[in-house]
Amino acid sequence: MALGDSLIIKSGWHRSSLFCLRLHPSPPPLTLNAPLVDIRGLTFGYGKGRPILDGVTLSIARGQVTAIMGASGGGKTTLLRLIGGQVRAQVGEVRLAAPLNRPDREPEDVGRMDLTQLYEARRRMGMLFQFGALFTDLSVFDNVAFPLREHTNLPESLVRDIVLMKLHAVGLRGARDLMPSEISGGMARRVALARAIALDPELVMYDEPFAGLDPISLGTAARLIRRLNDTMGLTSIVVSHDLDETFQIADRVIVLAHGKVAADGTPDEVRHSSDELVSQFVSARPDGPVKFHYPATDVAVDFGPPGAQSAAGTSGATGGAPR
Numbered sequence: 001m002a003l004g005d006s007l008i009i010k011s012g013w014h015r016s017s018l019f020c021l022r023l024h025p026s027p028p029p030l031t032l033n034a035p036l037v038d039i040r041g042l043t044f045g046y047g048k049g050r051p052i053l054d055g056v057t058l059s060i061a062r063g064q065v066t067a068i069m070g071a072s073g074g075g076k077t078t079l080l081r082l083i084g085g086q087v088r089a090q091v092g093e094v095r096l097a098a099p100l101n102r103p104d105r106e107p108e109d110v111g112r113m114d115l116t117q118l119y120e121a122r123r124r125m126g127m128l129f130q131f132g133a134l135f136t137d138l139s140v141f142d143n144v145a146f147p148l149r150e151h152t153n154l155p156e157s158l159v160r161d162i163v164l165m166k167l168h169a170v171g172l173r174g175a176r177d178l179m180p181s182e183i184s185g186g187m188a189r190r191v192a193l194a195r196a197i198a199l200d201p202e203l204v205m206y207d208e209p210f211a212g213l214d215p216i217s218l219g220t221a222a223r224l225i226r227r228l229n230d231t232m233g234l235t236s237i238v239v240s241h242d243l244d245e246t247f248q249i250a251d252r253v254i255v256l257a258h259g260k261v262a263a264d265g266t267p268d269e270v271r272h273s274s275d276e277l278v279s280q281f282v283s284a285r286p287d288g289p290v291k292f293h294y295p296a297t298d299v300a301v302d303f304g305p306p307g308a309q310s311a312a313g314t315s316g317a318t319g320g321a322p323r
């Protein structure tokens with residue numbers, strides 16, 4: 001019996017819902033054009049240092065794949081954490097639109113939500129973490145089932161159907177019984193992806209989904225993100241350094257640099273930007289406004305002859321005593 005058949009028998013779903021099970025009723029069209037996430041004047045820094053994000057304003061359109069790009073350490077992961085409410089901005093807002101089945105509700109600032117609201121908001125988001133690994137002592141099946149068992153009271157038969165459906169969507173239904181140690185890195189990414197969409201989120205945030213993948217797996221993963229976005233009616237944010245693949249699947253590219261939005265447009269617009277910094281980034285030039293080194297004291301402080309430390313001083317950008 002095909003998976004679709006068993007789904008119909010067990011739960012009464014129509015076959016067409018195989019890839020697009022939604023726990024929400026059909027959306028009213030009116031709110032479709034409003035952004036799902038609207039970020040206004042966002043300033044955030046860890047501790048007392050300089051802000052990582054400094055007055056960032058951008059919006060994430062529903063139904064689109066938005067790429068967030070920029071130099072390492074530029075605050076991309078931090079931006080995702082602000083959207084997910086793991087950290088809260090010092091200034092500005094991260095407005096999350098109400099679910100489509102609640103057009104009566106206004107967008108709410110994630111940074112001001114209490115724990116109950118945050119919990120509810122996070123149920124609407126799936127996250128593929130930058131260094132997020134699978135649980136090594138759980139099978140592929142149990143990894144994907146984990147959020148369902150953790151966050152819902154669904155009966156085990158329904159959990160099974162949903163897990164198999166999500167694994168099917170990433171091409172790994174046949175790998176359900178394998179342990180993470182028995183699958184490749186690329187497969188592990190896809191399992192993590194299936195886990196990220198297990199709760200049928202509206203928004204999926206991918207942090208470096210292509211890191212460490214060979215060119216074929218990379219292309220497959222990129223197309224998968226695009227396909228899932230379109231077939232499941234998702235909104236996707238992809239943080240990535242892989243210019244070619246990301247430009248191919250994104251509707252929109254936002255480049256962050258020096259805490260600000262340096263570019264925001266279609267892949268074509270960003271690719272042909274005349275801004276020096278954006279152009280350095282999209283053409284992957286090592287020299288330009290984006291520096292390779294994290295701010296540090298003068299090299300003489302660390303590597304110079306004895307006495308050079310006091311001559312060079314220790315009041316570099318990172319401050320504190322040299323180590």
Ligand SMILES: Nc1ncnc2c1ncn2[C@@H]1O[C@H](COP(=O)(O)OP(=O)(O)OP(=O)(O)O)[C@@H](O)[C@H]1O
Binds near residue numbers: 075
């Ligand atoms: N938990 C933390 N505490 C203090 N500083 C942090 C923390 N997390 C990140 N940072 C700092 O914030 C800055 C931005 O980090 P972030 O991880 O957002 O960058 P990124 O753009 O995702 O970089 P990459 O492309 O390398 O993943 C970096 O300078 C980093 O050192």
Ligand SMILES: [Mg+2]
Binds near residue numbers: 077078130
């Ligand atoms: Mg990061």
